[in-house]
Amino acid sequence: MTAPAISVRGLTKRFGDRTVVKDVSLNVARGEIAGFLGPNGSGKTTTIRLMCGLLTPDAGEGTVLGHDILREGRAIKRRVGYMTQRFSFYEDLTIAENLHFVAGLYGMRPVASVVRDTLEDLGLSSRRDQLAGSLSGGWKQRLALAACIMHRPDLLLLDEPTAGVDPKARREFWDEIHRLAADGLTVLVSTHYMDEAERCHRINYISYGELVAQGTVEEVVRNAGLTTLVLTGPRSAEAARLLKGAPGVEQIAPFGNTLHLVGANGATLRASAERVAAQTGTQLAPAETSLEDVFIRLMGDARDNVT
Numbered sequence: 001m002t003a004p005a006i007s008v009r010g011l012t013k014r015f016g017d018r019t020v021v022k023d024v025s026l027n028v029a030r031g032e033i034a035g036f037l038g039p040n041g042s043g044k045t046t047t048i049r050l051m052c053g054l055l056t057p058d059a060g061e062g063t064v065l066g067h068d069i070l071r072e073g074r075a076i077k078r079r080v081g082y083m084t085q086r087f088s089f090y091e092d093l094t095i096a097e098n099l100h101f102v103a104g105l106y107g108m109r110p111v112a113s114v115v116r117d118t119l120e121d122l123g124l125s126s127r128r129d130q131l132a133g134s135l136s137g138g139w140k141q142r143l144a145l146a147a148c149i150m151h152r153p154d155l156l157l158l159d160e161p162t163a164g165v166d167p168k169a170r171r172e173f174w175d176e177i178h179r180l181a182a183d184g185l186t187v188l189v190s191t192h193y194m195d196e197a198e199r200c201h202r203i204n205y206i207s208y209g210e211l212v213a214q215g216t217v218e219e220v221v222r223n224a225g226l227t228t229l230v231l232t233g234p235r236s237a238e239a240a241r242l243l244k245g246a247p248g249v250e251q252i253a254p255f256g257n258t259l260h261l262v263g264a265n266g267a268t269l270r271a272s273a274e275r276v277a278a279q280t281g282t283q284l285a286p287a288e289t290s291l292e293d294v295f296i297r298l299m300g301d302a303r304d305n306v307t
């Protein structure tokens with residue numbers, strides 16, 4: 001039986017007297033696209049670096065691609081492609097020249113055909129002679145992806161790969177990720193975008209260094225046990241004022257003419273919402289809880305734990 005792509009337990013990392021990763025356990029099956037989510041500074045990058053042997057944990061153990069993270073960092077690095085948050089290229093080299101350089105670093109032979117295959121694989125052939133510095137965000141990101149899959153890794157670690165990229169380029173990037181996963185590559189990808197989280201097979205949510213939710217999107221939403229209601233009508237802004245601080249109302253978010261209300265205690269939330277709906281002549285209806293509703297809730301919970 002092949003070992004899971006990632007199987008780590010109790011990972012902990014301190015910087016000075018701050019513990020930024022606390023007892024994190026993570027399992028990622030081969031071929032899975034695992035999402036890694038959480039607020040800024042919650043420890044995603046640090047966890048990724050612990051798993052690919054770039055940082056040594058203060059506690060914890062486990063394997064990545066069957067290799068021990070404490071003793072076999074070199075073997076892990078050879079089989080992992082890591083796209084960092086601020087990936088960089090030689091801006092005054094073309095796409096093809098940048099890839100030649102990377103192929104040389106990895107010692108891949110014959111360089112010319114490796115580069116040609118990679119260009120073709122990622123649909124970069126038509127732009128092979130364009131200077132990297134003159135590419136749009138979406139093409140730069142595609143080049144970065146090409147550079148990190150060139151050595152045919154088994155696991156891709158992508159740290160916010162689509163930050164600042166337009167929706168069409170993001171969609172194409174995700175189509176590419178799914179294509180790679182269908183070919184057997186495992187992907188762990190950190191993101192702040194909800195639509196991207198929904199494109200993962202499973203998600204892992206980390207907050208202040210602790211993993212607080214794991215599972216498929218449906219499981220994470222269901223386990224949060226939240227009720228969501230929608231108020232609609234021209235007086236929804238007034239309704240929002242009246243609902244602020246009302247019993248059971250934990251989140252109030254306007255979306256155009258509607259007001260999105262979320263709370264853990266469904267009965268209390270409904271009672272408050274019905275009262276205000278009657279007062280303001282707005283219509284009340286049940287709605288599906290979204291992943292965003294759950295994440296806002298998780299962020300609030302974690303902050304409460306810290307203060």
Ligand SMILES: Nc1ncnc2c1ncn2[C@@H]1O[C@H](COP(=O)(O)OP(=O)(O)OP(=O)(O)O)[C@@H](O)[C@H]1O
Nearest residue numbers: 015016020038039040041042043044045046047085
């Ligand atoms: N080498 C370091 N030395 C000291 N503190 C660090 C170091 N690297 C990260 N940190 C701190 O650890 C915390 C977690 O950072 P990390 O980059 O892992 O979070 P993140 O979840 O990736 O955040 P973001 O979403 O903003 O990228 C932050 O408070 C950060 O400032």
